[in-house]
Amino acid sequence: xxxxxxxxxxxxxxxxxxxxxxxxxxxxxxxxxxxxxxxxxxxxxxxxxxxxxxxxxxxxxxxxxxxxxxxxxxxxxxxxxxxxxxxxxxxxxxxxxxxxxxxxxxxxxxxxxxxxxxxxxxxxxxxxxxxxxxxxxxxxxxxxxxxxxxxxxxxxxxxxxxxxxxxxxxxxxxxxxxxxxxxxxxxxxxxxxxxxxxxxxxxxxxxxxxxxxxxxxxxxxxxxxxx
Numbered sequence: 001x002x003x004x005x006x007x008x009x010x011x012x013x014x015x016x017x018x019x020x021x022x023x024x025x026x027x028x029x030x031x032x033x034x035x036x037x038x039x040x041x042x043x044x045x046x047x048x049x050x051x052x053x054x055x056x057x058x059x060x061x062x063x064x065x066x067x068x069x070x071x072x073x074x075x076x077x078x079x080x081x082x083x084x085x086x087x088x089x090x091x092x093x094x095x096x097x098x099x100x101x102x103x104x105x106x107x108x109x110x111x112x113x114x115x116x117x118x119x120x121x122x123x124x125x126x127x128x129x130x131x132x133x134x135x136x137x138x139x140x141x142x143x144x145x146x147x148x149x150x151x152x153x154x155x156x157x158x159x160x161x162x163x164x165x166x167x168x169x170x171x172x173x174x175x176x177x178x179x180x181x182x183x184x185x186x187x188x189x190x191x192x193x194x195x196x197x198x199x200x201x202x203x204x205x206x207x208x209x210x211x212x213x214x215x216x217x218x219x220x221x222x223x224x225x226x227x
Contacts, residue, residue, distance in 0.1 A: 033091070039063075040090035044102065047109045050174040050191070062086070064110060080106045101171060108166025112159070114177045114189040121156035125184050127214050128221050146221050151186040154179075155218065181206065184216040 033041060039059040046056035047063070066086055068078035084106035087093060093102050110116065127149040133142040157179045159167070167175040178195040181187035181202045190198045215221070 036086070037089050037091060040087050041092060044087050044090050044092070044105065047105050048101075048169075048172045048175070083109075097171075100165075101169065104162065104165040104169065107162040112163035112166050112175070112177070114191060117156060117163075117177070117189045118154050121154045123153055123155045123183075123218065125151040125153040125186055126217050126220050127151055127185070128217070129214050130221075144221075148220060148222060151216075153183050153186045153218075154188045155183050156189075157183060157187065182216075184218055185211070 039062050042056065042059035043063045046052060046060055052060070063083060063086065066079065066082045068075045068082050070078070084102055087102045087105060092098055111120075128146050131145045131147050134145050135141075136143050159177070166172075167177060169175075174191065174193055176192035177189050178192050179187055180190050180195065180198045185206050187202075
């Protein structure tokens, strides 16, 4: 199992603060962080890596439990501000470059991984071809007849700026994600480390006979035709 010191997130600015947390013996240590500062440091490290060992649970539960509401429901701006304030209680947050990192985490953590984006931007694409015509007695017109197959897809293909800042930073470990395929043919987000294999499989599954003679779109051709 991965332990807290094994989170190779590149957060060198945190090392001097987190070392006592990771390596402290059973004896009392005057420099050992406790309480909210300790949770804030652990959350900063854990949220900068794709590895989430059990040691991360207390800090992540605290972080994601910070929610602010207004009369309309969840107030995301206030939630981001409160989470940023929590992370800022880690002493390492005063180190050079850490303010930007804390800001990126507070905006992106939990909203920039492949699973979240695939759920949030899920949609339906359509694989279709025209099979002929039918006569509509009510209008006296010939109407096209389509064969249509719905395809699950994800329409977002470019990461929002806050996700780029959160995922693709020198102080992160395996948070980067990439888009596989095309939205009109059933695309999705995957971890960057899995991209080459996932794209190769997508290409193999979505070319040749599977695609030959078919059209692909994000709208149902039957709705465009008005029936």
